[in-house]
Amino acid sequence: MKRLLLLPLILWLAGCASQYSISEQQVQQYLNDKVVKQVKLDSDGMKIQSGITRLDVKLGEQPERISVTAFGELKIDTPLFPLYASMQAKFNAKPRYQASNHGLYLDDLQLEDVSLTPEKLQTLIGPVARQMANQAKSLLQQQPIYVLNSDKPKEATIAEMTQSIKVEPGKLTLLFK
Template sequence: MTLFKTILICCMLLLTGCASQYSITESEVEDYLNNEMHYEVSQGNQIFGLQLKLNDMEVELGHKPNTISVTALTEMGVKNPFKSISADMEITFEAEPWYDVESKSIFLKKLDLVSVKSEPADIEQMLKPITPQLMIFLRTFLESQPVYVLDTNDSNQALMASMTKAIEVQKGKIVIKF
């Protein structure tokens, strides 16, 4: 660690009242997800197919220990020769967050499906056969994309990113500890 960096860290700690953590709020995570994470998949052909698009995500932090709840509003369409289906779905996952030091990012692991609601409601029974495939798509995507990236162009977040040792989810926030 360079002398300049050491002095900068000491000054920052003194200026912040010897703070040893930094918090990211639910709304900051939601803003990041809705502005930076885009997911759209189209599988199949002209006769059989599945289209899926995530539109809006809501986040709840810490309703269970060290857990993030993500609710995604999803447009889905299924093509088949007998009856095509179009539905708006609300899919809720719970997951554990983890911090990747190299990318300065928070990712999700151990995604569990909590609930699936659809509009119109009677479509839920028709969707049951494709729900496992839908979950594989969403789980793979959500576990491979960061849910938040510390902004290294922002001097405060860059400093926090360089010192982060661990994260913890508390009610309404992710606490970055260093």
């Protein structure tokens, strides 16, 4: 009888030993703490201040893909008057685990949409928004979206055991060797 009661616990522990999950919120927090940057550009006498204010993450909306939405602000000082706009750029990508630094990276990053608010500025400063979206894309391609912390014993062990990633709704599951 006692063995029968221990069976669910043993099965649960076996499942824990073959995978580890990172939540959508953990990835989003990491990106907002480590990747969000301010970018300043000068272009043809216009001073452009742009910055990514936050990144939102959705895991598993599409099979094995991550959606990242970058929100930003644009301020363009023109000779006549300043222009202000909010930008939103949506990307999707396939995650990859890189064992050498225990980081999760984005491959096949695709820009799906760029929009400005107010919409009436789309024609006037749309190219600047597209340039800002490309800068966000470059940041997301070059930097990890999450890194397992080698200073924490549990994460260090997980980092050494991880072989691949599986994207599921709301989480990334690290699969072990």
